[in-house]
Amino acid sequence: xLHPVVLSGGSGSRLWPLSRQNQPKQFLTLIGDHSLFQETIxxxxxxxxxxxxxxxCAEDHRFMVGEQLQAIGVANGAxxxxxxxxxxxxxxxxxALHLVASEPEATMLVLPADHLIEDVEAFRDAxxxxxxxxxxxxxxxxxxxxxxxxxxxxxxxxxxxxxxxGYQVSRFVEKPDLATAEGYLAEGTYAWNxxxxxxxxxxxxxxxxxxxxxxxxxxxxxxxxxxxDLDFIRVGKEAFAxxxxxxxxxxxxxxxxxxxxxxxxxxxxxxGSWSSLWAVAERxxxxxxxxxxxxxxxxxxxxxxxxxRRMIATIGVEDLVIVDTPDATxxxxxxxxxxxxTIVDKLKQAGRQEHLxxxxxxxxxxxxxxxxxxxxxxxxxxxxxxxxxxxLQKHHKxxxxxxxxSGVAEVxxxxxxxxxxxxxxxxxxxxxxxxxxxxxxxxVELIEVQSGxxxxxxxxVRLEDVYGRS
Amino acid sequence: xLHPVVLSGGSGSRLWPLSRQNQPKQFLTLIGDHSLFQETIxxxxxxxxxxxxxxxCAEDHRFMVGEQLQAIGVANGAxxxxxxxxxxxxxxxxxALHLVASEPEATMLVLPADHLIEDVEAFRDAxxxxxxxxxxxxxxxxxxxxxxxxxxxxxxxxxxxxxxxGYQVSRFVEKPDLATAEGYLAEGTYAWNxxxxxxxxxxxxxxxxxxxxxxxxxxxxxxxxxxxDLDFIRVGKEAFAxxxxxxxxxxxxxxxxxxxxxxxxxxxxxxGSWSSLWAVAERxxxxxxxxxxxxxxxxxxxxxxxxxRRMIATIGVEDLVIVDTPDATxxxxxxxxxxxxTIVDKLKQAGRQEHLxxxxxxxxxxxxxxxxxxxxxxxxxxxxxxxxxxxLQKHHKxxxxxxxxSGVAEVxxxxxxxxxxxxxxxxxxxxxxxxxxxxxxxxVELIEVQSGxxxxxxxxVRLEDVYGRS
Numbered sequence: 001x002l003h004p005v006v007l008s009g010g011s012g013s014r015l016w017p018l019s020r021q022n023q024p025k026q027f028l029t030l031i032g033d034h035s036l037f038q039e040t041i042x043x044x045x046x047x048x049x050x051x052x053x054x055x056x057c058a059e060d061h062r063f064m065v066g067e068q069l070q071a072i073g074v075a076n077g078a079x080x081x082x083x084x085x086x087x088x089x090x091x092x093x094x095x096a097l098h099l100v101a102s103e104p105e106a107t108m109l110v111l112p113a114d115h116l117i118e119d120v121e122a123f124r125d126a127x128x129x130x131x132x133x134x135x136x137x138x139x140x141x142x143x144x145x146x147x148x149x150x151x152x153x154x155x156x157x158x159x160x161x162x163x164x165x166g167y168q169v170s171r172f173v174e175k176p177d178l179a180t181a182e183g184y185l186a187e188g189t190y191a192w193n194x195x196x197x198x199x200x201x202x203x204x205x206x207x208x209x210x211x212x213x214x215x216x217x218x219x220x221x222x223x224x225x226x227x228x229d230l231d232f233i234r235v236g237k238e239a240f241a242x243x244x245x246x247x248x249x250x251x252x253x254x255x256x257x258x259x260x261x262x263x264x265x266x267x268x269x270x271x272g273s274w275s276s277l278w279a280v281a282e283r284x285x286x287x288x289x290x291x292x293x294x295x296x297x298x299x300x301x302x303x304x305x306x307x308x309r310r311m312i313a314t315i316g317v318e319d320l321v322i323v324d325t326p327d328a329t330x331x332x333x334x335x336x337x338x339x340x341x342t343i344v345d346k347l348k349q350a351g352r353q354e355h356l357x358x359x360x361x362x363x364x365x366x367x368x369x370x371x372x373x374x375x376x377x378x379x380x381x382x383x384x385x386x387x388x389x390x391x392l393q394k395h396h397k398x399x400x401x402x403x404x405x406s407g408v409a410e411v412x413x414x415x416x417x418x419x420x421x422x423x424x425x426x427x428x429x430x431x432x433x434x435x436x437x438x439x440x441x442x443x444v445e446l447i448e449v450q451s452g453x454x455x456x457x458x459x460x461v462r463l464e465d466v467y468g469r470s
Numbered sequence: 471x472l473h474p475v476v477l478s479g480g481s482g483s484r485l486w487p488l489s490r491q492n493q494p495k496q497f498l499t500l501i502g503d504h505s506l507f508q509e510t511i512x513x514x515x516x517x518x519x520x521x522x523x524x525x526x527c528a529e530d531h532r533f534m535v536g537e538q539l540q541a542i543g544v545a546n547g548a549x550x551x552x553x554x555x556x557x558x559x560x561x562x563x564x565x566a567l568h569l570v571a572s573e574p575e576a577t578m579l580v581l582p583a584d585h586l587i588e589d590v591e592a593f594r595d596a597x598x599x600x601x602x603x604x605x606x607x608x609x610x611x612x613x614x615x616x617x618x619x620x621x622x623x624x625x626x627x628x629x630x631x632x633x634x635x636g637y638q639v640s641r642f643v644e645k646p647d648l649a650t651a652e653g654y655l656a657e658g659t660y661a662w663n664x665x666x667x668x669x670x671x672x673x674x675x676x677x678x679x680x681x682x683x684x685x686x687x688x689x690x691x692x693x694x695x696x697x698x699d700l701d702f703i704r705v706g707k708e709a710f711a712x713x714x715x716x717x718x719x720x721x722x723x724x725x726x727x728x729x730x731x732x733x734x735x736x737x738x739x740x741x742g743s744w745s746s747l748w749a750v751a752e753r754x755x756x757x758x759x760x761x762x763x764x765x766x767x768x769x770x771x772x773x774x775x776x777x778x779r780r781m782i783a784t785i786g787v788e789d790l791v792i793v794d795t796p797d798a799t800x801x802x803x804x805x806x807x808x809x810x811x812t813i814v815d816k817l818k819q820a821g822r823q824e825h826l827x828x829x830x831x832x833x834x835x836x837x838x839x840x841x842x843x844x845x846x847x848x849x850x851x852x853x854x855x856x857x858x859x860x861x862l863q864k865h866h867k868x869x870x871x872x873x874x875x876s877g878v879a880e881v882x883x884x885x886x887x888x889x890x891x892x893x894x895x896x897x898x899x900x901x902x903x904x905x906x907x908x909x910x911x912x913x914v915e916l917i918e919v920q921s922g923x924x925x926x927x928x929x930x931v932r933l934e935d936v937y938g939r940s
Contacts, residue, residue, distance in 0.1 A: 017783070297812050309843065311798045311824060313487070313813045316806030320787070322799075328781045329794060331801055336786030342767050343783045354781060372841040372851055372917070373779065376892070377875035379849065379917055381842055401895050403871045403919040405847035422846070423921040425871050425895065447842070447849055447919045449873040451893035 001051045002131065003106050003201075004044030005095040008037055008057040008065060008113035009082055013344040013355060014273050014337075017328040018305070021356045026113035027064050030277055037065070037113040038072050043120060044111055045074050047127055052077030054098065055113075056091045059083055062232050063364035063467070076231060083222075083237035088195070089251035090243040093208055093219035094235060096201040107134050108204070110197040110248075116280060118267025126264035130198040132164040138260035139199040139207060140166065141253060143191025145265035149181035152272065154193040154249070156261050157184075169259035172249060191263050195270075197248065198262075204252070212251040218243030229468050274321040274330075274337040278303040292324075301334065326359040326369070364467040365390050366443070378455045382436070384409065384444040389437035391465035398452030398459060400428040402436070407444035410437040420446075433463060471521045472601060473576050473671075474514030475565040478507055478527040478535060478583035479552055483814040483825060484743050484807075487798040488775070491826045496583035497534050500747055507535070507583040508542050513590060514581055515544050517597055522547030524568065525583075526561045529553055532702050533834035533937070546701060553692075553707035558665070559721035560713040563678055563689035564705060566671040577604050578674070580667040580718075586750060588737025596734035600668040602634040608730035609669040609677060610636065611723060613661025615735035619651035622742065624663040624719070626731050627654075639729035642719060661733050665740075667718065668732075677728065682721040688713030699938050744791040744800075744807040748773040762794075771804065796829040796839070834937040835860050836913070848925045852906070854879065854914040859907035861935035868922030868929060870898040872906070877914035880907040890916075903933060 012025040019025045026037040034042065041053050054077040057065045062081055069076050080094050092110055099106035109127060117123050130140040143156045152175060159170035172193065176184065184190035208216040218239060225236030244251075253259050269280045281289040281303070288299055292306030296314040304322045306312045312324055319334040332340065347355040360369040365388035372379040384390070384407075392412065402411070403425040411420050412435040413428055420426055428434045430452065438444040462469060482495040489495045496507040504512065511523050524547040527535045532551055539546050550564050562580055569576035579597060587593050600610040613626045622645060629640035642663065646654065654660035678686040688709055695706030714721075723729050739750045751759040751773070758769055762776030766784040774792045776782045782794055789804040802810065817825040830839040835858035842849040854860070854877075862882065872881070873895040881890050882905040883898055890896055898904045900922065908914040932939060 295813055295816050297809050298806070309797065313798065313800045313802075315800070315802035315809045315813065317790070317801055317803055320801065322801055324799060327779065328783065329792075329799060330783045330785070331787060331790065331792055332783075332785035333787055336768070339767050339785045343765055343785065346765050369842075371849065372839075374851075374875060374915060377915075377917070379841065379851075381844075381849075399893055401871075401873045403921070405844060405919065405921055423869055425897065425919075427895065445844060445847075447847070447917075449875065449895075449917045451873070451875055 001103070001106070002047060002049050002127075003051045003077070003099050003108045004041070004047070004053040005092065005108045005110045006037070006040055006044065006053055006055045006113050007088060007091055007110060008055055008061065009085055009091055010112070010114055011058065011085070012114065014340055015271070015277070016340050016344050016355060017325045017330050018323055020354075020358050022060055023064070023358060023362065024061070024114075025271065027061070027068060030271060031116065031281060034072065035068055036116065036271070038068050040111050040113050040115065041069065041074050042072060043117060043123065044109060046120075047109070047124060054078045054080065054095050056080045056082060056095055058085065059234075064362055066231055066364075067362075079232045081232050081234050082240065083235065084241050086240065086243050087245050088248045089208070089212060089215050089246045090219050090240065092197075092204065092248055093215055094223055096204045097219055097223045098233070099201040100205065104202060106201045107131065108199065108201050112195045112270070114271065115194070115196070116267075116269045116271055118280070119265070122264055122266035126262050126266065127198065129165040130262045133162060133166045133260050133262065134199050134203075136162075137200065137203055137258060138162065138166070139203060139253065139256055139258050140197065140260045140262055141169065142194045142196040142198075143261040143263045144194045144268045145263055146185055146190065146192050149178060149185050150192065151175055151178055151181050155181075155184050155190045156193050158189050158191070158261050158263065162260055166260050166262045169253070169261050172254045191261060193249065194268060197253075203258070207252050207256045207258070211255040212244065212246065214244050215246060215251055274303055274323065274332070274340070275334045278321065278334060303334070328354045364388070364469075368448075373455075376451060376453060378450045380448045380450070382446050382448050384436060384438040384446075386438055386441050386443065389466055390435060391462040391467075391469065392433060392435040393463060394431055394433045394461050395452075395459050396431065396461070397454040398450045399430045400434075401449040401451070402426050402428065402446050403449075404444065404446045407438065407442045408440050409444045409446060410439050411435075412437070471573070471576065472517060472519050472597075473521040473547065473569050473578045474511070474517070474523040475562065475578045475580045476507070476510050476514065476523055476525045476583045477558060477561055477580060478525055478531065479555055479561055480582070480584055481528065481555070482584065484810055485741070485747070486810050486814050486825060487795045487800050488793055490824075490828050492530055493534070493828060493832065494531070494584075495741065497531070497538060500741060501586065501751060504542065505538055506586065506741070508538050510581050510583050510585065511539065511544050512542060513587060513593065514579065516590075517579070517594060524548045524550065524565050526550045526552060526565055528555065529704075534832055536701055536834075537832075549702045551702050551704050552710065553705065554711050556710065556713045557715050558718045559678070559682060559685050559716045560689050560710065562667075562674065562718055563685055564693055566674045567689055567693045568703070569671040570675065574672060576671045577601065578669065578671050582665045582740070584741065585664070585666070586737075586739045586741055588750070589735070592734055592736035596732050596736065597668065599635040600732045603632060603636045603730050603732065604669050604673075606632075607670065607673055607728060608632065608636070609673060609723065609726055609728050610667060610730045610732055611639065612664045612666040612668075613731040613733045614664045614738045615733055616655055616660065616662050619648060619655050620662065621645055621648055621651050625651075625654050625660045626663050628659050628661070628731050628733065632730055636730050636732045639723070639731050642724045661731060663719065664738060667723075673728070674722070677722050677726045681725040682714065682716065684714050685716060685721055744773055744793065744802070744810070745804045748791065748804060773804070798824045834858070834939075838918075843925075846921060846923060848920045850918045850920070852916050852918050854906060854908040854916075856908055856911050856913065859936055860905060861932040861937075861939065862903060862905040863933060864901055864903045864931050865922075865929050866901065866931070867924040868920045869900045870904075871919040871921070872896050872898065872916050874914065874916045877908065877912045878910050879914045879916060880909050881905075882907070
């Protein structure tokens with residue numbers, strides 16, 4: 001059985017303002033109907049003999065992972081929570097240890113959660129070839145046939161053929177300069193290092209033991225302390241934090257003598273920037289990609305993305321990226337989008353929030369959106385999923401008014417519990433213990449008006465929480 | 471006495487998305503602390519011997535005019551309402567008739583409400599020279615010394631000197647092509663036609679009688695039917711509508727033999743586009759003008775205007791105009807901003823609203839802002855000015871929840887009248903007769919949650935209204 005392992009640890013800021021620290025690229029719906037994470041899961045799940053996917057993600061993203069898996073109806077193998085980011089080698093080590101615990105012969109297919117693959121048939125064919133090599137104890141990496149001399153990726157040089165359409169790895173090379181990249185392209189034996197791997201879990205563990213024993217021992221210790229928390233597997237934090245911070249390439253692939261590469265041309269993109277999203281997106285006859293409510297005059301070569309309830313008008317512009325969100329709009333020259341990082345750095349330095357959260361914040365029970373704010377008040381639209389409940393809580397510095405605008409909410413307020421229907425309201429006095437629950441089968445939407453001298457998210461005392469949040 | 475007459479009839483769409491049909495350019499605060507209209511009033515009011523200003527504006531803008539006058543504390547001469555736009559000649563005719571009714575010898579200074587004048591001393595000096603010529607029965611136009619060969623304005627060629635630093639008008643010329651404009655600049659005897667005039671009201675009426683009797687008779691008939699409505703003078707609609715639609719230039723100035731021009735160089739701009747606003751605004755060392763929350767990297771020659779609670783980030787762009795509002799964002803090349811008109815036309819054709827109203831809508835009693843909207847609900851932030859009251863009203867298709875977040879509101883709901891304080895709420899059932907009033911000295915702010923199947927602004931039955939709205 002082939003076990004997909006989806007690495008969802010990225011906190012990419014390169015698609016800001018759409019990506020935020022608490023909602024990175026892999027969870028965004030950029031092309032098509034699903035997020036990149038969901039597409040990755042669905043693609044892996046459809047492979048022959050695929051087991052239930054194992055996801056490795058950051059603690060902060062666990063509810064998003066759970067919800068996105070549920071939304072596509074894919075049975076969940078395991079969701080391993082990284083207590084802290086330690087790069088790919090420790091993350092893959094956790095997954096390998098988890099797999100061999102129940103299936104010593106497990107083969108794992110490691111897939112970053114944020115890649116786009118257009119030609120699924122070619123991908124499946126490559127997986128089949130890689131599986132054949134993994135059966136012969138090779139650690140296989142997928143080498144993307146380069147279409148152009150990209151300087152932003154590492155390259156893999158192939159050596160001797162191993163049959164099965166695979167090759168021994170001759171060497172890994174760092175991101176080259178343009179002339180070197182052009183040379184690689186001309187030679188025809190170099191491929192982009194995609195970050196996708198296929199190997200027996202035990203073989204990977206053995207190679208770790210040889211080349212990166214510190215990572216293995218940290219992962220073992222962390223996994224030994226693993227505790228189930230709802231659908232999640234929470235490993236030992238301090239033990240995991242003790243691991244060296246290293247990529248699988250540095251820690252294992254560049255050192256092992258069992259590295260193989262399977263070349264593949266499958267319409268692969270890591271969507272590493274707004275310009276690469278533009279490059280893979282369908283565009284109109286003027287080279288524009290529009291999403292949402294866009295009205296344009298004489299616009300060419302641009303990516304324009306409007307957000308809900310807002311329109312964007314463009315006139316006479318070319319090769320721009322314009323991305324709108326409820327609290328921030330980016331306007332960048334398409335060939336300068338790598339500097340989105342500079343903007344994010346500026347936001348960090350200024351102690352701001354726009355790189356951390358969207359105005360709409362996702363929670364395990366649903367989401368809230370801060371639709372208005374004034375000196376002593378804030379207005380939120382709150383959405384509670386069927387069967388979900390907010391924590392039993394109280395606030396020291398604010399009272400709340402709730403008006404249900406759709407669905408039926410069950411309200412707890414001190415010693416009273418009652419239902420609130422559409423067009424009904426209630427008042428939660430300052431200091432009262434309250435909870436909001438959705439026992440129905442439809443979403444509950446309500447408007448919350450907060451009134452008080454201090455309205456920060458940290459004025460919350462959680463007395464009880466079904467999601468294990470302290 | 472010199473009577474300033476401020477023409478505030480413009481419905482300019484050239485500064486969209488900041489200007490909207492119900493809030494045109496003259497009412498926007500573009501530079502400094504006041505709107506262009508307020509600046510115009512203040513500038514006129516500070517002239518020696520100036521009477522209380524007479525404003526001519528569109529019916530729809532009357533409350534904004536009243537409010538903006540009140541805000542700057544300038545005593546209001548009269549606010550004449552144009553029932554329909556008929557260009558400048560009929561508007562000035564109304565003002566002239568109004569002035570001579572009480573002061574046959576009145577001299578009037580006609581000023582468009584949407585011009586910027588930086589050098590007030592030079593302007594005052596020109597007004598003094600023009601007054602001297604008006605005393606000699608000249609109809610004086612102000613000719614702006616051209617700084618560059620602008621092709622977007624008409625020009626005035628001067629003839630013989632009349633003394634007082636004024637000249638007879640030799641001829642008016644239409645917007646020239648570039649070569650012609652360059653020729654005018656070189657000759658040194660041409661000036662931009664500013665649209666500002668100074669003459670005796672009766673002289674203007676006499677010239678109208680001679681050259682545009684249709685306009686005069688329509689204006690006379692309309693003014694004869696004038697009715698006071700609060701602070702406003704409402705003239706006969708049908709009578710006024712019967713007037714030819716003509717500018718003062720075509721109707722009078724180009725035909726009379728008493729046209730004079732006073733050349734002036736006073737830092738004048740009509741802010742006819744975003745690029746001309748950029749040109750007159752203070753800019754940083756990279757030629758950028760930023761307003762609001764803007765973060766930029768390698769940006770030059772641009773005008774960037776963020777709106778409340780939203781940031782704009784720019785990277786690597788040059789010579790752009792980026793203007794954000796709560797419901798629409800414009801991104802245009804600075805030399806293409808005349809095509810804003812094309813966008814507005816597209817909005818009209820599509821039957822949309824973004825060229826008509828801002829999300830925040832001003833009313834005589836204050837304003838409301840539609841902060842959120844869903845399938846069967848809408849959330850508004852409502853601000854009621856001290857002493858103001860909404861109409862006594864009811865709705866057929868929606869109920870409303872009101873939560874006061876600042877100030878004290880007096881609520882009428884059917885037969886009950888009560889005060890609602892900060893952090894208090896009430897419910898207005900569907901069909902009940904209600905009113906909101908602010909008897910205090912502070913603003914009342916409240917959040918209104920509407921619930922119902924239809925939430926359009928037209929579901930309102932007004933039973934009583936202190937502002938005379940039907």
